[in-house]
Amino acid sequence: MKTNDVIMQFTAKLVFFIIFFFAVHLFFAGHYTPGGGFVGGLVTASAIVLLIIAFDLKTVQTILPINYINMVAIGLILALGTAAFSMFTGKPFFTHYYDYFNLPILGKTSLHTAALFDLGVYLVVVGVTMTIIQTIGEDE
C-alpha cells in the first residue's frame, strides 16, 4: 500500500524555503550576531534532509543535482584561497580585508573577505553533512 503523504510533502515545500532563508540569514548575520558558516551550513543541510524525508533520495537528487563531494572540495579551495590571497600582496597568510561600500538598495554595507572564508566553511559543512546522510541512506 502506498502511503499518501500529501500534507507532509506540501508542508515540506513551504518549510524548506523558510529554513533555507533562515540559514542564509544565519550565515550573513554571523559577523555581527550569533550564527555563521557552520550553523548556517548545518541548517541548510537540515532543510535538504527535510526534503529527502518528505520525498525520497532520487527525487531530491533530480531537484538539486549537486555533487556534494565536489561541493566539499570547492568549499575547501575557497577557504584556502581566501586565506592565501593575502600572500600575493606580501601580507601574512590569513590577512583579511574589509571596507564599507554604498550599495544600491542595501545602503551602506561592509564587505569583508572573512565572509568568503565563511562561505567556504558553509559549503564544506553542507557538503559533508549531505555526503554522510546520502551515502548512509543509499546503503542497503
Place this chain on the structure above:
Amino acid sequence: MFQVFCIFIPLLAAIFMPFFFKKISSIHTGWFVLVVPVFLVIYYATFVPAISKGDTIIEQLEWIPSLGISFVSYLDGLSLLFSLLISGIGALVVLYSIYYLDRTREKLHNFYIYLLMFMCAMLGVVQSDNMMTLYLFWELTSISSFLLIGYWNNRDKSRFGALKSTMITVAGGMMMLGGFVLLSIMGDTFSIRELIAQAPELVTNDLFVVALVLILLGAFTKSAQFPFYIWLPDAMEAPTPVSAYLHSATMVKAGIYLVARFTPIFAQSEVWVWLVSATGLLTLFWGSFFALKQRDLKGILAFSTVSQLGLIMSLLGVGAIAYHVEGAESSIFKYAAFAAIFHLINHATFKGSLFMIAGIVDHETGTRDIRKLGGLMSIMPVSFTVAIIGSFSMAGLPPFNGFLSKEMFLTAMISIAQFDLFNFSTWGILFPIIAWIASVFTFIYSFYFVFKTFTGKGNIEELPHKPHEAPVGMLISPVILAGLVVVLFFIPNILADTFIKPAVMAIQPFLYSSPEQINIHVAAWHGEITTELYMTFGIIALGLVLYLTLAKWQKMYNLFPSKLTLNNLYDFVIYELFDKWVARLSGQYMTGSIRRYLSYMLGSIAIIVIATLFIQDAFRVSFEDASPIRPHQIIVILVLVVGTITTVFAKSRITSIVALGLVGYTVSLFFVMFNAPDLALTQLVIETISVALFLLAFYHLPQYRKEEERTRFRFSRAFVSIAVGVMVTLVALSAHSQKFIGSISEYYKETVYSLAGGGNIVNVILVDYRGFDTLFEVAVLAIAGIGIFAMIKLRLSTKGDKL
C-alpha cells in the same frame, strides 16, 4: 694514509671476490684471496725493526671529527704482534682452505667475503686507538664470525651455533660499549693513549669500577672465559679453516688483546687483578677438565682453546700486579705479562696446526668422532707428526715452545702465592694448585687427542671414507705452524726481542722506557732445578698414569648431572625465559581487547596525573571568584545528572541513546545560560544529527546479537572510571583556583570592530583572529565525510566485483 688504508684492504678485496668466483671459475677463488694476507704480512713485517726498538707508529683518518671519532692505525708492540698473527695465520688458513673447500660444491665467494670481512675487522680491533672505532670493528668481528659459523646454513646445528655465539658475544660487546662510554665520560676522550696518560686520576672516579667490569664482560664473552665459554664448542660447526682461524688464533684473542690493552688503565684496581686472574684460572681448570668429556675432535680442541685462553688471561691478571709492587719483588710479575704474550704466540701456532689436523682427519675419514677413529698413524704419517708436535707443545713438553711458556706460567703462579696484597696471602696458595691440576688435565687431553686418533687398532674399514694421506697443499699450513712450534723452542730470545718485549712495553708502559730494559731471558734450562721443574715432572708422571687408566675413570664424567650445565642455562634463558615466558607475559596483557587497552591508558593517565598533583603539591581549592549558583541552574544540573546516570545504567540501548540526547540538549541549555548563543545553536543541531546517526546504527545491529541487557558491572572498570572522574575534577578545581595570568579576551573585545570589522566576537575569532584553526577543522570535517563515503562505497572485501 696508507697505513690506515691497509686495514680496509681485505674489505676492498672482498668486493671483487664474487667476480672472481663467477667469471674465473676454473681457478679456486682462494688463490686470489691469498694475495691479501700475504701482502699484509710483508707490509707489517716492514714495521718490525722500528717497533722492536720501542717506537710507536700512528696514523689517523678523521671520520666524525666533531665527535672526536677517527680511524686510527696505531702500531706498537702489542698491535703489531696481533696484526702479524692475523695476517700470517690468515694467509696459512686461506692456503689450507683452498684444499679444504671444494671449488665446485661450495659457495666460495660467500666464504671468502666473510673471511676477508673478518680479517679487516680484526686488524681494525687491534690497531684502533679510538674506542668507538674499536667497538665498530669489534662488532664487525661478531657479525662476520656469525656468518662464518653459519656458513653451512642448511644445517640446524650451524645455525644454532651461529646464533648462540652472536647472542653471547654481542651481549658482551654491548656491555663493552657501555664501559667505553663511561671511560670517555671520565677522561673526556675516546683515545686509549690519552686515557692511559690520565690513568692515575681515573682510578679515583666513581664510575671507574663500573667501566672496568663492563669492559671485562666484553673481553670475557669474546675470549670464551667462564661462564661465557659455552658458545665456543657450538661454534665448531663452522668449516675447519674458520675454527682454526677465528676460534683458536685470532677472534677469541680479541678479548685477550682488550685486557692487555686496557691493563695500563685498570691495573691500578684490585678488582681488575682479582677478576682477570681468578676468572682466567677458573676457565683454565674448567676447560681442561671438560675437554676429556668430549668425543668430537674439534670439541676437544674447543675446550682446550677455552682452557688455554684462561691461562693467558690469568697471566695477564697476575701481570697487572706489577703496578702495585716495586723493586725486585715486581720483576716476577713483569715476567707474567711476558709469559702471557709468549703463550699467546705459542697457542696460535700449535692450536692452529691442531685444528688443521682435525680438519684433515675429518676430510679424509669422514668423521670427527674420536671413538670411531684410531690407527691412522701409518696411513697419515705427516698429519700424525704434526699432531704429535702440536699436542706435545700443548701439553707443555720439551722440545716444543709450549714447554717454555708453561714453565713461565707455573713460575708466575708460584710467585703469586707468596704475594701479600689484596688477600692473596690467604687465597693465593690455591693459584699454583689449581694451575698444576689444570696442567695435568691438559697433559691428559693432549695425549687423548693425538693417541686415540692415530694409534691403536681402529676400525679403518668402517670409516665413512677410505682414509689416505691428505694432499700436499693441505699439509703445507699445518707443517709450517708445527715447524714454528719447534723453531720457537730453540730461538725464543729472538722472538722475545723482536715481538714480546715491545708488546710487554705496551702492557706495562709505566715500568719501562725501552724494550732493552726488560731483563728477561728465556731459556729451556735455567741451570738449576727449580720448583716449577719439579711440578712439570709431576705433571708428566701423574698425567701418564691417568692417561693410561683413562678408560677406567672417563665414565666419571657421566656422573655430572646433565641438566645442570651452562648450556642448559643458556637454552633456558633464550628459549624458555625469553621465548615462552615473555610471550606468555605479554599475552597476559596484550589480549587484543580494546576495553582492556582503554583501561590501561585511562587508568595510568589518572594515576599519573593525580599522583603528580599531590607530589607537586599543586592541589588548591578556592571559591573566591566563583559566581553565585541560581535555582534554575540547579534544576538543569539535576536533569544532566539524571540523563548521565540513565545513559550508564539503562537496560536497553535505545534508552541510552535517548538519554544521551537529553544530556546533549541540556548542555545546549547550559550554553544558553552562560551566554554562548553560537555554541548553543551548533550544539543543538549537532546533537540532533548525532542522535539520528546513533539510531541508524542501532537499527542496523544484527538480530542474533541484539541482547537487551544491562552493562555488566566490573570493579576494575568502575575504579578506572571513578579515578578519571576524580582526576578531571581535581585538575579543574585546581586550575580554576589558581590563575596566574589574566585572560587575553580583553584585546578581542577592544579590537573586534576597529580592527576586524565585526560584531560577533566568536565568529570573528573563528574566521579572522584564529582562522587558521577553522581552516583545518573544516579540512577534518571534509576528511571525515570522504572517509564515511569511502567506507560505505568501497567495500572491497565483500563486494569486490561490484566496484
